[in-house]
Every structure is written in C-alpha cells, then in structure tokens.
Amino acid sequence: MRSKLFNAIYQVLQFDNQSIYVTITLSLIQMFQLIYLAFALKTSYLWKNSYLTQIITQFLSYFTILLHIVNTDFSIFLAFLYFFFSIVLLTIMLLFLVGILDKDAPIILIKVLCYLLKFLLTIGYFPLMQIFFGYLACYEKDGIQVMVYLDSQVCWTFEYSIHAIFAILSLILSQGLISIVSLICYQSKKTQLNTFSQRTGRPYSFYHYCILINIMTYQLLETPQYVSVILIVFLVNSYLLFYLVKSTQPFHNKNIQTLWVIITALNFWTSLMLTFAAILEGYYFRKSLYAWLIGIPFLTIIIIREPSEQVDLFAANIHPHESGDHIIQLCEYLLNMIQNAHNDQYIQLELDAYIEVHKHACPRQDCVLKARKQTEKKKSTRQGNQILLDVINQIFFYGIKSFPTDIHLRLHYAYFLIDYLKLKQLALTELQQAEQTNVSFDFSFIIFRFKKIIEEELQQQQQESSIHLDVSNEMTFLTQSKQLMNMVERTALLFIDFWSQLQEEMPDTGKLLYLGIKIQQFSQIVEDQWKRIKKLNQKHKKLYLLMGKYYKYVWNDEIKSQQMFDIEKNNKNSEFKGLYIMDEMGNSFQAILVCQTEGEQLGIIQSINKAACSLLGYTKTDLIGRHLNILQPEMYSKWHTTIMTRFLENSDLNQIQQNKEQGCKVIFVKNKAHYLIQCTLQVKIIQTQNQEIYLMAQLIQDVQFKPYCYILCQSNGQIENINSMCIKVLGIDNKIIEMKRLNINDLFPNFMDVKEDYQTRQGEKLIYTPSQKLSKDLDFIKYSSENIQLDLHEQTVFNCQVTEIQFHSLACENIENRVFGYIVRLDQIKPQQNGLQIVKKQLQQQLWFKFIPQNTYCLEKANITDTFDNSIKFDSSIIWESAQKQSEDTVTQEQIKQQEEIKGLAQGIRTVRLLRDKIVDIDDQQQEEEEEDSQNNQIIQAYQDDLDEEQSVLQLNQNYSSKSLIETDIKQSLLPSINKKLQIVINIILLIITICIFTEYFLDHKLNEDLQLSIPYLRQNNERVAIFLLIQSVIQDLKFLNYGFLPLQQKLTNDTFTQIQRNNFQINLAQIEELELNLSLAEVTFIQEYEFYEKQFKSLNVQMKNFYGDLQNYTLSETLQQLISVAIKLNNSDLTEYNDKNALLFYFEYNSYNSLALAQHISQDYYYYNIVSRTSLLDSSVNIFLIITSFFAFLLFLVQLCYFYQVYHNKLEIIQLFLDIKENQIKLIYNNCELFLTDLQIGDDDLISETEEKPVEKSDDAAVLNFRPKRRKHKDSSKEFQNQLLISFLLNLLIFLYFLYLHFQVEIVVQQIQQILPVLNVTSSAESFNRFADNALRQFIYDPNYLIYNKNGIDKVRQLTIELYDIDSEIHKLHTETWDLLEDSYKSAFFSIFINNPCSIIATVESSITEDVCDSFYGGIMQNGLSIGITKFVEDLRQTLQNFENLNVSSKNNFTMTNDTDLNSRMNLLNTIPMTSMRRMQKIFIRACYRYLISILEQAILDHFDQTDILRLAIFLCINILLLIGVTFVWIPIQIKNNQDILNTRLLILMIPLEQILRIKSIKNYLRNKIYH
Secondary structure (H helix, E strand, O other): OOHHHHHHHHHHOOOOOHHHHHHHHHHHHHHHHHHHHHHHOOOOOHOOHHHHHHHHHHHHHOOOOOOHHHHOOOOHHHHHHHHHHHHHHHHHHHHHHHHHHHOOOHHHHHHHHHHHHHHHOOOHHHHHHHHHHHHHHHEOOOEEEOOOOOOOOOOOOOOHHHHHHHHHHHHHHHHHHHHHHHHHHHOOOOOOOOOOOEOOHHHHHHHHHHHHHHHHHHHHOOOOOHHHHHHHHHHHHHHHHHHHHHHOOEOOOHHHHHHHHHHHHHHHHHHHHHHHHHHHHHOOOOHHHHHHHHHHHHHHHHHHHHOOOOOHHHHHHHHHOOHHHHHHHHHHOOOOOOOOOOOHHHHHHHHHHHHHHHHHHOOOOOOHHHHOOOOOOOHHHHHEEEEEEEHHHHHHHHHHOOOOOOEEEEHHHHHHHHHHOOOOOHHHHHHHHHHHHOOHHHHHHHHHHHHHHHHHHHOOOOOOOOOOOOOHHHHHHHHHHHHHHHHHHHHHHHHHHHHHHHOOOOOEEEHHHHHHHHHHHHHHHHHHHHHHHHHHOOOOHHHHHHHHHHHHOOOOHHHHHHHHHHHHHHHHHHHHHHHHHHHHHHHOOOOEEEEOHHHHOOEEEEEEOOOHHHOOOOOOHOOOOHHHHHHHHHHHHHHHHHHHHHHHOOHHHHHHHOOOOOOOEEEEOOOOOOEEEEEEEEEEEEEEEOOOOOOOOOOOOOOOOOOOEEEEEEEEEOOEEEHHHHHHOOOOOOOHHHHHHOOOHOOOOOOOHHHHHOOOOEEEEEEEEHHHHHHHHHHHHHHHOOOOOOOOOOEEEEEEEEEEEEEHOOOOOOOOOOOOEEEEEEEEEEOOOHHHHHHHHHHHHHOOOOOOOOOOOOOOOOOOOHHHHOOOOOOOOOOOOOOOOOOOOOOOOHHHHHHHHHOOOOOOOOEEEEEEOOEHHHHHHHHHHHHHHHHHHHHHHHHHHHHHHHHHHHHHHHHOOOHHHHHHHHHHOOOHHHHHHHHHHHHHHHHHHHHHHHHHHHHHHHHHHHHHHHHHHHHHHHHHHHHHHHHHHHHHHHHHHHOOOOOHHHHHOOOOHHHHHHHHHHHHHHEEEEEEEEEEEEOOOOOOOOOHHHHHHOOOHHHEEEOOOOOEOOOOHHHHHHHOOOOOOOOOOOOOOHHOOOHHHHHHHHHHHHHHHHHHHHHHHHHHHHHHHHHHHHHHEEEEEHHHHHHHHHHHHHHHHHHHHHHHHHHHHHHHHHOOOOOHHHHHHHHHHHHHHHHHOOOOOOOOHHHOOOOOOOOOOHHHOOOOOOOOOEEOOHHHHHHHHHHHHHHHHHHHHHHHHHHHHHHHHHHHHHHHHHHHHHHHHHHHHHHHHHHHHHHHOOOOOOOEOOOOOOOHHHHHHHHHHHHHHHHHHHHHHHOOOOOOOHHHHHHHHOOOOOOOHHHHHHHOOHHHHHHHHHHHHHOOOOOHHHHHHHHHHHHHHHHHHHHOOOOOOOOOOOOOOHHHHHHHHHHHHHHHHHHHHHHHHHHHHHHHHEEEEEEEHHHHHHHHHHHHHHHHHHHHHHHHHHHHHHHHHHHHHHHHHHHHEEEEEEEHHHHHHHHHHHHHHHHHHHHHO
C-alpha cells in the first residue's frame, strides 16, 4: 500500500503547478476560514458588539458552508454530509487506482485526483470538518438533545445515529487521508512553476491538525459553560502555528512565506483579542473589536517591513557549524546572493569578501580555494560564481560527514547537485545513502520521488549538456555494480533452493511454484539493474564475465552467455583499436577529437589529443565525457544534436565509407576563453570490430595574413561571440559582450537596417567610431591588458562582409525564421603611405597576433545541446575514410552442425507394416495386394500423421534454436482463452449482482413508499364513515330540534344547541370532502390471492331508495357523492325543513342507515386487504431477488472456483514439467549453480573450468524416441488456491448475507404490519360503531318501525349493543397480543386514554372542551379512563333499550313535547341524562380519544417504516462500499496478479537447458500447444 501511495502522489506532483495568483487566492480564503471561528455563533457574543460582529460574520460566512444551511432542512444537511463523504471516498479510490496503474494511469484520472487533493488540502478541508462535526454537535433544548445547526432535528434518534456513524467514519477517513497526504503531497524543491513549494510539509500538516482541534472543540463543547476551554485551545493552537511557520519558514517563495506569516499572525492576534474581550471587555476595557481591526494593518505592515533574515558570513567562516539546519541556512543564503549578485554590486563585493575570508580561515588543507593558484587577482562574475558553488559543495560535503544522520541536509545537498552542479548521478548516490538511515515517512517519499525522477531522466534524456561524465559516475557505477552482484547472488540462492527441492524424493510443487515466482521477481530486478549499469556506458570486464557466467551456469543459456563473453572480448579489441587510434592521434600535429555516435552518447567526446588541447585551451579532463556543444557557439549548439541525428539516420554507412576526400568544411569553434577560432574541419569514420561507430574530427586552424575580425550575432543583432582580434582592432572583449549584452548596432549604428548592402562577395566599406558609452570599458581594456596594444583611432575603416547563418538540413522543421544569425567579417583598411621606409616599417611591425588565454580562467558549466555548423556558405564537403568491412554472413560450426542434424532426421525413413508374418514396404504391398487398398490407405494416413508430427517437432526445433526466441514467444503468448472467458463471465456476473442490488433497493423502496401511503387509506375510510355518521347525528338532532323533541339539550346548552349543530355540520362536510378526494386518488394494488375484495368493491352496487320508494343502483363512490351533495343542500336549508316530509332528509337518513351501512364493510375490506397485498408484494419481491442473487452468487462462486483452479492448474502444469527432467540432469544443474555461487563469493574472475562443466550425456533411446517416463510422485503444500477460494467465498457470502438479511427484515416488517393492521382497523372503526349504535337507538325510539340494515330495528339495535361489547373486548385483546410490537409512545397514549385520565388529551384535541368540563362530565366518569366510559356508554345504551321495551320512563325530566302520548313517552327516553350524556360521549369524547390514539398508532407505524428505510439505506451503502472495495482492491488486483503469474511461471521454462527443452516430449508439447500456436 505504501508503494502504491507513493506512486500515486508521484504522478500527481507531475501536474502540480500552482501560479502565484492561485496560491494567494487560496491562502487568503484559508485565512478567512481560520478567523471565522472567532466570529461564529457560539463565540461572537464574547466581542460584545453585535452589530459589527454580525457584519464580520456575514462576510466570513461566504468562505464557509455551514452557516448557509443552518435551520434549513435535514435532507440538505445530509446532502452536504454525503457529498463530502463521497469526495473523500472518491479520492481514496483514485489514489489506489493511480497507484496500481502507475505510468499506465490515464492523465484525466491523475488530473482529477490532483484537483481533488488540492481542494481537500486547501479550501475544502475547513468546510469538510465543519459539516462532519456540525452534524455531531448537539445541545439541550427543552430537555431534549437537538442539533446545534438544525434545532428541529432531535439528536441520537435511530435515524440520526445511522448518519452519525457515517459522519464519524467520514471523519476518520478524511483526517487519515489529509494527515498522510499533507506530509508528502508538495513540491519539496524550489521551482518557479509551483509557488507553493515547501521545504517541509510538517507545518502545513500541523495547520490541518489545528483546524481539526479548533472545530472539534468549538462544535462539541457547549457555551458558555466551556468557553474558557475553547479560548485556551484557540490561543494555544494559533500561537503554535504562528511559531512553527515563522521559525521553520517552510515555503520557498518569499512572498508566500510572508503571506503565511501574516495569516498565522492574524489568526493568533484574533485569538488573543477574543480572549482579551472575553476577560476584560466591559470591566477594564471597551471596544476590543475596534482594537482588533486597528491592529490588523499595523501587524501586516510590521511583518512586511521586517528585514529578511541575514547570515553572518564572517562568523560562518570562523565558527564551526552547529547543526545541519545551520549549514542549510548558510548555503541557501549564499545561493540567493549568487542569484542577486548581477543586479547588486554590493552583494558581489560581499561574496568576494567571503571568498577571501574563507580562503584564509578554512582549516582544511584540501580546501577548493587553496587548491587554486594564488596568483589569481582578477575574476569574472561567472568565475566567481563557480568558485562559490565549489565552496558550497565543499560545505555540504563536510557537513554530511559531520552530521551523517541528518536526512534534511542530505536532501538539500541532492537538490544542490541537481540544480546547480548538474551532477545527477552523485545526487542519486546521496539519496541512496540517505535511504539507508532511519528515514521518516515524509522524507522516505521525497527520496523515492527524486530517485525516480533522476533515474527516468538518466534513462530518457539524450545526453544533453546537463548530463556529462563526472566523478560520481564511478561512484554510482561501483554502487550499482555491488547491488547487481548482491541480487545475482540472491537469485542464485533461489535457484539452488529450487533445484534442491526438485531433487527431493517427493517434490513439493507448491514450494516450487513459490520459489519460481520469487526467481522471476529477482531475475527481473537483476535485468533492470544490468540495464541501468549498461546505460552508464561502463565496459567493465568483470561485469560481462559475471553476467556471462550467470546466464550460463544459473540460467543454462549458452547462447546468451556466449554473447556476453563475445562482448567482453570485443571490448578488449576495441580498447586495442582505441589505443592504436589514440597513438595515431597523439602523434598528429593537427587537433583531433573523437566522439561517439550511438544513442544517448551521441556527440560525447571520447578522446582528444594534445594539439587540440593547445588549440582550444582545455585540458583532456575538461573535455572527455563532455558534449561537442561546449566547443560551439550557442547559436549552432542549439541544433547540433538534431542535425547529427538526422544525418546518421539518413546516411548509408557503406556508401559513406567508399567516398574519397573531396574537400574540407570551414567552421568556427569556441576556445576555453569563449573566443571564436576559424578552422577547417575534416571528418573520418572509425568502425571497431564490435560494429561500434565513432566520428573523428580533425581541426586545422586557418592561417590568415590579414587581421580579420569575426563577429557572430543573432538575427536581431545581439552579439554572441567574437574572435580575439576584436580586442585589438575594436577594443571589445568577451567580458564587455557578456556584461553589456551589446548589439551590433551599438558598434555600428543602424547596421541591421542596411545589412543587405554588405551581403556581397566584395563587401562594402564600414566606418567604426567607438561610442561614448563604451569609453569606460575601452579605458579599462587599455590599462588592464598589459600584453595587448590596442590599435584604436577616432575612426576606423573596414571592408565588411555579412554572411547569413542557415541550416539547410532543418528544412522539414516547422521554423518561422530560417535565418538564425549573421557572421560579420571586418577587414581593416589602412590609409595608403608612399616610400620605402614606410614599407619597411610595416614589414618590421608585421607580427602574428596570437591570443593567449589567461591561466586564471576556470572551467565553467556549458550548455551542451547541439549541432555542427553546416550553414556557412563555403565550398566544402566532408571526407569519409572507411575502416575495414567485416563479413556478416559467417556462421559458427555449431550452427552448421545443427542444420545438418535437422536435415538428416528425415533421411532413410521408410513406412512398413506387418502383413502375413512379413515386414513389407507399404508401397510394394500396394502393388501386390490391390484388394487391401482401404487398409493400406489407413496405414499410410496413420504414418503420414506421424510424419507431420515429426515435421512439426522439427519446425519447433528450428524456431526455438535459442532461449531468447523462446522467451520472446512466451512474453508475446496469449493467456489461456478459458481464463479470459472465465474472467469475462465473472465480471458479467458481478455486474448482474450489482444491478440486482441497486434494482432491489430502489424497487423495494418504491414498494415501501406505496405501503406507507396505503396505511392511512384504511384510517381515512373508517374516518369517512364516522364523519358520515356524525353528519347523521347532526341531521337527527336538527330534526328533533325542529320537532321540539330535545328540550333537555336546549336547556343544557343555554339555547345554543342549534348553532352548535350548524357549526359541526359545516366542519364535518369540509372534512368528508377532503377525505373523499384523498380516497378517490388512492392507488390500490391487489395480488391474486386477494383479488376477490377488489372485484367485490368495484362490482358493488348500492341500492338507493328515495322518498317516493324508487330504487336506483350506484357505485360506492357515486353513493357517497350523492349523500354529500344531499348533506350540502340540507346544510343550506332552514331548520323548518328538517322534517320527515323532506325528500332530501329521507334520502340521506334512510340510505345512511341501510345501504351505506351495508356497503361500508366492503369498502373497509377493500382498503384493508390492499395493505395486506402490498405487504405480500414486498415480501415476494425480496424473496425473488434473494433467489436470483443466491443463484448468481452460487454461480459466481462456481465460476471463480473454476477460474482459480484453472489459473493454479496453468501454473502447476509448468512446474510439473520440471518433474520430467532426469535426476542426474537436475543434479548437474544444481552443481553448476553451486559452483557459480562459490565462484561469485570467492571473487574468482576466471571461468569455471571445463572439468566442472556438465559432461555430454549419452543419448538415451527413450529421449530420442520422445518416450515419456513415468512422472515422479509429488505433493502440493501451496495454499494459494485455497486462499483465493476463501476470498471468493467470503465475497459471495457477503452478497448472500445481504439479501438474506433483507429477506428476514422484510419478513419481520410484514409480520408486524399484518399483526398491527387489525389493531389499526378495529381501533379506527370503533368510533363509527359507537356512533351508529347511538344514532340507530334514537332513530328506533323515534320510529320503532324504522329499518336498520334493511332489517327490523329492534333486532339490529339489540345486535349492535352486543357487538359494542365485543368490539371493546376485541380492542383490548388485540392490544394485549401485539403489546410487544407497539411503540412506547403508543403504549403511553393507550394507558393515558383507557386507564388514566384522558381529559388533558381530549382538551388538546377538542378545542370546544376544557379539561375541567371533561373532568366533571357525567359525574367524572372520564377521570377513570375511556374503558370505563365505553362500558358506561354501552350499559346506558342497553338500559335505554330495556326501558323502551318495558316502557319504563323516568318521572324526572318528563317533558310534554307532543299530543301523541306514546311518542311523547318515547321521546322522554331521549331527554334523560344518560341519553344526553351518551350523545355527547360519542360525538366528543369517544371521537377525540380514538382519533388521538389512531394518529399516534399511525405515526408510530410510519416512523417504524422510516427507521427501517434508514437502516436499509445504511446497509445498502455499506454493501456497495464493501462491494466496491472488494472489486477494486481485491478482485482486480487478483486478476492482474494471476495473469502476470501465469506469464512469469511460463518463463520458468527458461531455467531448463535448451537441449533438455527440445528433448523432453512434455515440454515440447507444451511449447507447441500453448506457446507456439
């Protein structure tokens, strides 16, 4: 995991380029986020200035998220919570994926990961922590814990707890991710592309910890109880952060460092003033907030104007360094001074003084300054810089010796070597040495990253000027060689273990497979290390001998080993050839250079003679290993490598070698003093015996009899180089050119405008007048150049010729300006003078000028990048001299012998058969026995098949004549098709299971929603019936009021009874219209089992009877609409119209007592079984998905079982091939490995003696005839197959358990719903039963002949009385049976209503009833609970019916209401206190109690559904996360590993000697069937 993380961050940092503007913007936002907590909700009151605090808080809130979602909605809060959680999870997944893919990772993924990490590490971290901790922040409100930012949400409920678990998980994941990434995800080396580069990531990591601690303290602690703790945490964290940023100075960029010091200082200032305000505001000080505002600009100005940190250079020379940080500080200070020295003269003087002091104060005898000549008095700026770099290098070098365990010091030394000295090999060595110490996590990544960067650059760059051979090459070569020998030794030990295990009586194939995989891993490391060493261009005899013996005696590869030995011999020959060439070069009086032409070494100087050193002013050490570009002007060097590469690619070497000398090419070279020298170039080709090509360049300096001045300038006139003659003739030298950056127009005004006039063969006259601005420099040259006499006049006349510089070989390049520059040649024209004396004087004064470079010049770093000059328009060409050409068509004796053997295998083969006890040729027998043609044809076909097989074997032997061919075929071989098909099937099944998981969740979520919506329909249907009956009661009372039959009611209500009934009528009509609308829009679903109730409901015909006796059928919906319309009309009519002669009143009363009463049972069943059907549908859905996924999970397990077995069988099949090798051959290979290991350990350079080599085996008939002996017994102790199978089993078990859990969860929910549904039904319908009994009794007393339920009234009323007892007992029975399933809230409500005093509840439900009225009702009967009230209600109903039957009318309240004595007696039964109380009981108290109880029960059921949905959502998220992790982190890596293991295991065949591979039939069959096809 660590290596994958390092790989991912390494890829991300390649795209991490952050400009100064982006950095400043992000930093300012982070500053506002830091300050925000001091003005947030919990702490803003401490400032005691609400107006100004509110303005500041409003401004700072724009940089946060939490304040914008305060008290909005719980779903919005959850959306932000899971949004940030998904960002963190996505970042982790991308980190892992990019880490696995490494270089193969798509750029889009890396960039997305880069932006995500940048967001989380900068402006995203603060709101992320705010959301997570904000969700967990709670406080007590009215005795209940609620969320701080959402006070409508109660904390630590079931739903809240589920999301809180995810919030805590998100906190752990995000903080772990940020803590790790912030330590390593930054540019540790100073770079201009990323202004946010840091010296160390620890201060920035501490910044994230400060935010974490501050937010955690602020969110989880309540104020004002713990405000002191919050202030202390704020103050301590802000101070530590400020101190850490100020002292360590983590940022390389000075502006960003200053900005972050200001940010942390303002954060500390804010925390300090907040604490000051909390303690002293209002007591000893006022307006602390204004003091805070005033202090901000002053604090900012102080930090900005603070002088930069200075280093006492004098003390640094005198006193020893105290620590590695002191050395780093000194060296960085010196490097900054070097960069600023060209702009500030005083800095340059200070550096010169430091050099002089260091020269005398340095106690080391080998100091770089003491090693230089003491006669140096004048140094150029660049020379001084080089001296300083050498001094800094020396300081670092001896500092590491003093502090060898200081990793930070080693890293900075590596940066210095990379950036300033361009010594990447030495930097790589330093990083490798640093890696050997006890390295922390962040430093280990930095070492890993820069090692990888350097290694990739060394492998991919084409030896530009920044790469040259240096002293570190030898050190690196020795280090790499040592590592190679160690890895070769470890690989040989693994080979010995492998062959030793194979010699066991019963070899363990599992252990052999494990060893084989390890051998492949280590051998790949050996090959990579060997390639690295070869890229160093080191032809070391011992290494080629070592690798030759390694291939021969360990890998049994004769051909590859012979190649190594041949290369070693050729190296000797090439060295001898090189000695001959060097001898020829050394004896030549002409300057000669030899350069390489192959690959990355193109243009590197291989050798140089003394004449070239004398001409150019360099020593051999200066040039060998450097690029040719160091000798060329920069204008040419830019394109040199490109032109040389193109020339070598497009040239025919054989044709070039046959060409004869045709001429020479005139070029300009640059000597050590950077002056131009005009030379003639002649090139030869040198070809060594090992086919290596070198170019030998011969430079012949032109002899000029006139003082020509050459000026090389760019196309814009900028002067690049001059020759030494310009010093005498023009009075300018290279120092003036470099310092003044002269343009040719400065010497010759408006020259570039008229340059075309001088581009002729004859040239034109040009007058030179030294300008005033050069007078100071000219005087300096006059008086400082002791050996040079300047020939300057006020005006000098020259003949000027201008030549364009063009590169014709770059014609195909997309270059805008084809003219790269100009060569200006100046030929001084002196005035004509007569007389012999003048001529003689001229002859006496005619001396050759030869520029002698001063010994004070030192080697500087050159930009080595480019090309031969082929642009100057001279008539010239290149001569090529060829070396002897060797024939490439020779073959070795071994190859000839092998070909003869192949040709001879098929000779002399005859096809015979046994016929009639004779062995005869088939051809002869065919002629003699024509009747047996069919049999003979079969024989011929059989033998022809054998011949074809033999031919295929011969073809296989020809194709596999060397192990390299076998290796190539194996690497290019395809994986077994069955493996690919099984992988595809597994991935498809995983996709199907994932689709099933998502489909099941969303489908069941929809079914759950439908079920939740169906539950209120049952209650609404029963409530609709109850309201119809309530309207029936109102109409009945209004009719009796119209007849004057209710004098007691009028008396008890103070004659307001009529108005009360009118109001109730209006309210009930509005309620029933709303209920009817809801039920008409209800979506109802029935399964086949309950379709009867649907058909019964839809086919229901309600027979309605009107006043005239006419009957008409309606559906239930139409019936209800009819009755509602009638009720509306009655409500709008006068009281006098409420009589028995009113057709509307008759229509409503009669049909509500009969037709509607009979139909409401069908309606109740309809909505009841709708809920039952939906529960069954939900249960069936889960069961179906359980069966489907169980099938696919089992199928997945079987396919994975086949896949893992097939993979293991493929690997085991190769291991079993080794069991067919003979024991004596195994022993011989084992002995060779032991001998090689012994030879390697004792360090013997000689090859293993011939006596120790394997003897030639005698041919075995079994081997010749490809006879396969019986394979040895073996055992298998490998657990790989079992482990992978266990992982597969666990993954499938997880999927199965998920659906099994869903099955049991839904089963439980369905059972609970089906058990509670009768409780809901009976309880919600109890109100209507009681009301209908009361209304029916009154109607029966008023009219004993009235039909109820289309039956005799007395019988139905008696039945209703009995049913009321049954309903009451049924309610208590059902509650007893389902008591454990009921919620505590419902249990409490049930006790409060049925057992305790429900008056407080009734008063809250019925606004017309007070608690006192309820307590005093009917003698305080309600104080004992509704159960007693219901019992009293039913008993009074029964007693009234009995009085009616016995005509027992109480003398008390005996009203005379009509002349009909019988009717008057019956009506007096209704005007008794029990009957009046019964009416109020059913219309007010029973209704209020049951409706409150039903609302609690229904809400409890819906809450239970919500909790189940939340739990299912949590389980759904968990299973998807686990499945995603399992697929991404387990299954995909297993596939990649298995595919790679199969290929690696196939490569184990290369361990077997080639002759054994071609001899053993099983191996040949495997190669032919599995590889060769």
